[in-house]
Amino acid sequence: MNEFSGPSGASAIFSNPILNTDSYKASHYLQYPPEASAMFSYIESRGGRYDRTLFFGLQMLIKQYLCSPITAPMIDEAKAFFSAHGEPFNEAGWRHIVERHRGYLPVRIRAVPEGSVVPTHNVLVTVECDDPEVFWLASYLETMLLRVWYPVTVATQSWHLRKTIREYLLKTSDDVTQLPFKLHDFGARGVSSAESAAIGGAAHLVSFMGSDTVLGVVAANHYYNESMAAFSVPAAEHSTITAWGRERETDAYRNMIAKFARPGAIVSVVSDSYDLFAALKVWGTELKQAVLDSGATLVIRPDSGDPRSIVLQTLRALDGSFGSVLNSKGRRVLNNVRVIQGDGVNPDSLEAILAAMDRAGFAADNIVFGMGGALLQQINRDTQRFAMKCSAIRLGDTWHDVSKDPVTDSTKRSMKGRLTLLINRRTGEYRTATLPLAPDRDARADGSDWDDAMETVFDSGKLLVDVSLSEIRARAHAHEG
Missing domain, CATH: 3.20.140.10 (nicotinate phosphoribosyltransferase)
Structure with missing residues (x-):
């Protein structure tokens, strides 16, 4: 021994x-x-x-x-x-x-x-x-x-991504103040350890203030003397939608509005558990008035398919149902709804999505990105x-x-x-x-x-x-x- x-x-x-x-x-x-x-x-x-x-x-x-x-x-x-x-x-x-x-x-x-x-x-x-x-x-x-x-590499990548997003906000948006919340940390489950989640998650927060990586926020608070370094919002995952069964999918969405939608609030709902396009139709018809009456901003999350094309299809569907206004840059800003893309997001796809939105006439206001493995794990x-x-x-x-x-x-x-x-x-x-x-x-x-x-x-x-x-x-x- x-x-x-x-x-x-x-x-x-x-x-x-x-x-x-x-x-x-x-x-x-x-x-x-x-x-x-x-x-x-x-x-x-x-x-x-x-x-x-x-x-x-x-x-x-x-x-x-x-x-x-x-x-x-x-x-x-x-x-x-x-x-x-x-x-x-x-x-x-x-x-x-x-x-x-x-x-x-x-x-x-x-x-x-x-x-x-x-x-x-x-x-x-x-x-x-x-x-x-x-x-x-x-x-x-x-x-x-x-x-x-x-942490240097995570912070560096996030800093450069912030520059990219800022360029598109300056080009297509009237509101650059939203920049700190444009790239949300989805990386906690994709890293190799709790320590990585804490260190990498904290590093991302040098450039952004949105995160679902709890240990990263805790680390930033603890090691860098903050009371609260980042924020999140109520959001659905597939289990909270599929638990209702496919036949009650609309009820699952209605429950999200009833439980979390308040004036000024943000509610994120994953909507591709079965058929994203059918869900977008439900949001724009049966549930539209509930969204409008709530005073909240509904954020639709597609979670499959080619990121660039899916984002554009989602934006167009929401524009058709909720409408939009033209800002001073001549770009459309959706009424009452936004999109969060968290699947397949990396530095290349993020810029490609923003460029495609710009070409299609949509302001960068309409999208928030979530990044997981590419943010905290796909570096060395x-x-x-x-x-x-x-x-x-x-x-x-x-x-x-x-x-x-x-x-x-x-x-x-x-x-x-x-x-x-x-x-x-x-x-x-x-x-x-x-x-x-x-x-x-x-x-x-x-x-x-x-x-x-x-x-x-x-x-x-x-x-x-x-x-x-x-x-x-x-x-x-x-x-x-």
Whole structure:
């Protein structure tokens, strides 16, 4: 029987930061030059689907994993695990952290402010450890810290989708204020874990305020100091319609109006459990007066078929029964009803639907999108090609540049030196620079127009920046106009 039996309870699996790493990291303290005394690493997006990234999510990771101290029982658990697992274990180094630093990791983390939109190929986060006894921590934390790729990538995709939707609102609508509610998070059931739902769901909320991913809203509230980060409305699912039986489908719809439709309310009803076109006819005849009398906005949800053609057919049917008005852009806005498309929505289909609506003369007001797997799950670390690399090491008292430059793939070339990100205060341009400056000193370079764009967010167990989601949203959308 192995000496290591594992922690008890699922939640305990994630409670030991020493185990929140890759197996081979445990042996790396023996592989560095013996005179190594400090290390510096950085995180960047090396390109990918989007040319700019919206930085978000580091605060969640730091609060969850780095603000509590390492304890002696954690060291004992990790020692037993790695011994049984086939890896060496630096017990002396971890004991040093407990005895010298009261269990708090002696690392300094700097980052661009969350909500910053930064071109790829720039440093976003730096990690430095200058305690000679545990300098290797700057690399040991890679596994945990690099997972920031996930919230950054979700936030980046949502930010770009917001731009797309905004362009169509500006072109076809008189009301751009509806933008924050135009892309609803349907992703909770399609992700790999509850933690993914929380992290990815929170990241989406940098750009939007509609979500059915409860854990994402809870995470945004908890980690980013919000009272309520997003909102939802009563909505039917197939079971609440089909439970009535096909012969009573109209009664199921009538029940939705009776229970939830009030003046100013929004009620969403999936309407393709059997025959979408027959349901649209019922909505436009037998149930039309009930919808009008309620004072609510009825949102019809088709959930099958080709998204672009189904949306257009639904809009035309609703226009024929409820009518529409022309706005100042010459586009039709439906009376009393809207459509939510949540099936088959991804960045490409979303834009295709909006373009088709525009060509058909319908304003973007008429539709809300729900996105599930494509929002929170159909991305990976290579979507934006995230990497964390060591870029400098101190040998004795002297810092030396470190980098990789594989002849077989120049795109994997890493940066060298102790890095920071500069911003030009006149143009807003970013650039990565190597500066022989202390982390929190003025980092102006090439004259007075360049300032350091990074800030120290964590130092030796202390969270130094605790930003709210509202601040992040303001930063992310400051230049929308």
